[in-house]
Amino acid sequence: MKIGRIELDMNARCVRRDGQDLRLGSRAVDLSSAATTDEVLRAIAYGCGVDMPEDVVCSERLGAALSNAAWLLVLDGAEHVISVVAQIVEALLAAA
Known part of the structure; x- marks a missing residue:
């Protein structure tokens, strides 16, 4: 996936967390x-x-709904709402 100047592999299947594959x-x-x-x-x-x-x-x-899995969440075009995004991401991480 190409987003602006960033290219990411969005096909990653698992991540290691606390010694477990998720x-x-x-x-x-x-x-x-x-x-x-x-x-x-x-x-x-x-x-x-x-x-x-x-x-x-x-x-x-939203955090509760997303807390059942590990996520790579790319938030593109967020410059104009960056303070709002920061608060939301903080809440999502707290729920993880």
Whole structure:
């Protein structure tokens, strides 16, 4: 997958964590059109295949949904919402 100047192998199948091989899920999410926290959360959820009802959009719920597997999550086009992305990623890592 080529994203701007970055080329990644999104076909990685596993990662080693705490001495165990874990299945690795990989997703790339384009955030260039997201402007709010809710839009960023919805874009990440959609990109990862997580169903989040319109009235329940929160990083804790997204973190819980993604915590069952190891993820390589590429968030592209996030420069304009970088502080929002930083808060969301922090919550996702806390849930992992």
